[in-house]
Amino acid sequence: MNKSMGDIKEILLVVNPISGDINKKNMVDELKIIIESKGAELFIYHTKGKNDLENIRKITEERQPSRIITAGGDGTIKLVAEATKSFNIPMGIIPGGSANALALNLKIPDTLEEQIDVALGTNFIDIDLICLNNEIGLHMSDLGINAELIKNYEESTFRGKFGYLLQTVPTLIKGKYPYSFTIETENEKITEKGILLAFANAQKYGTGANVNPNGKIDDGIMEILIFKDFDFREILNTLRNETNLSKDFVKVIPVKEAKVTCEEPVPFQIDGEYLGEVTRVNVNILSEKAKIAVPN
Numbered sequence: 001m002n003k004s005m006g007d008i009k010e011i012l013l014v015v016n017p018i019s020g021d022i023n024k025k026n027m028v029d030e031l032k033i034i035i036e037s038k039g040a041e042l043f044i045y046h047t048k049g050k051n052d053l054e055n056i057r058k059i060t061e062e063r064q065p066s067r068i069i070t071a072g073g074d075g076t077i078k079l080v081a082e083a084t085k086s087f088n089i090p091m092g093i094i095p096g097g098s099a100n101a102l103a104l105n106l107k108i109p110d111t112l113e114e115q116i117d118v119a120l121g122t123n124f125i126d127i128d129l130i131c132l133n134n135e136i137g138l139h140m141s142d143l144g145i146n147a148e149l150i151k152n153y154e155e156s157t158f159r160g161k162f163g164y165l166l167q168t169v170p171t172l173i174k175g176k177y178p179y180s181f182t183i184e185t186e187n188e189k190i191t192e193k194g195i196l197l198a199f200a201n202a203q204k205y206g207t208g209a210n211v212n213p214n215g216k217i218d219d220g221i222m223e224i225l226i227f228k229d230f231d232f233r234e235i236l237n238t239l240r241n242e243t244n245l246s247k248d249f250v251k252v253i254p255v256k257e258a259k260v261t262c263e264e265p266v267p268f269q270i271d272g273e274y275l276g277e278v279t280r281v282n283v284n285i286l287s288e289k290a291k292i293a294v295p296n
């Protein structure tokens with residue numbers, strides 16, 4: 001366990017009470033004991049699902065905590081990163097959602113004790129924040145078949161990875177793919193047909209699929225990935241973390257900013273949250289970063 005908390009005097013803990021169907025009480029109790037034993041103060045905010053952005057921004061402004069710890073899924077981390085992006089306060093992560101893709105990408109450990117240790121530690125990564133149609137994304141956002149899957153999952157009563165898997169077959173049967181995507185960057189304007197267009201800051205989806213093996217979450221660049229069709233051999237390679245995906249399967253365009261337009265409305269998601277159907281996505285990397293505590 002972390003021996004010294006350096007100059008951490010007050011910690012803001014943001015807890016999503018419903019994410020991942022996980023009871024966060026043990027985590028909160030353990031964190032309270034550790035923090036109070038070090039003479040620091042803990043202020044807890046439970047998300048409500050409404051007005052959280054404004055509330056977290058206000059609390060951060062008033063209390064000026066020296067660290068923020070977020071216990072929830074990817075949606076909660078995104079919310080906190082957005083609310084606190086102008087304060088430059090380091091954030092620790094206690095993964096507590098159904099997929100936890102960002103925690104997976106940042107190699108946050110599995111046990112609560114180790115997670116708390118990392119969250120209070122002093123090793124940080126400054127990750128890029130991507131602005132997509134005025135919303136913030138941290139790791140993986142996309143247009144197409146995956147967003148449709150997320151929509152169907154959110155509408156279903158089954159939670160967790162099994163619920164997500166259950167939605168796969170009906171989504172694949174009913175989908176309107178392939179979609180037509182026009183991508184405009186500072187260098188080119190191209191139109192490609194595909195089943196999915198991803199804006200990738202990280203390497204992996206929450207399922208572990210390594211779709212962007214050359215991506216770096218802190219390099220000031222995102223990759224636009226266009227998956228052209230279902231190729232089960234390539235999908236298997238992706239799931240096996242193979243690093244050489246065929247160019248016929250996925251086209252990769254590294255960018256700092258771009259405009260993507262679609263002929264028909266296409267399902268859209270940011271970091272696992274469904275945002276409806278859109279015909280246009282404007283993306284750019286923001287100058288602000290999210291400073292996140294990660295393992296050494």
Ligand SMILES: Nc1ncnc2c1ncn2[C@@H]1O[C@H](COP(=O)(O)OP(=O)(O)OP(=O)(O)O)[C@@H](O)[C@H]1O
Pocket residue numbers: 016017018019020021046047048049050072073074075076077096097098099100159160272273
């Ligand atoms: N108190 C609350 N009641 C209902 N919804 C909430 C509450 N707090 C946050 N939310 C909702 O939780 C969502 C974010 O969840 P998050 O992405 O962190 O977890 P998750 O991985 O999606 O977990 P799950 O799949 O179980 O929702 C947001 O849609 C937010 O509105």
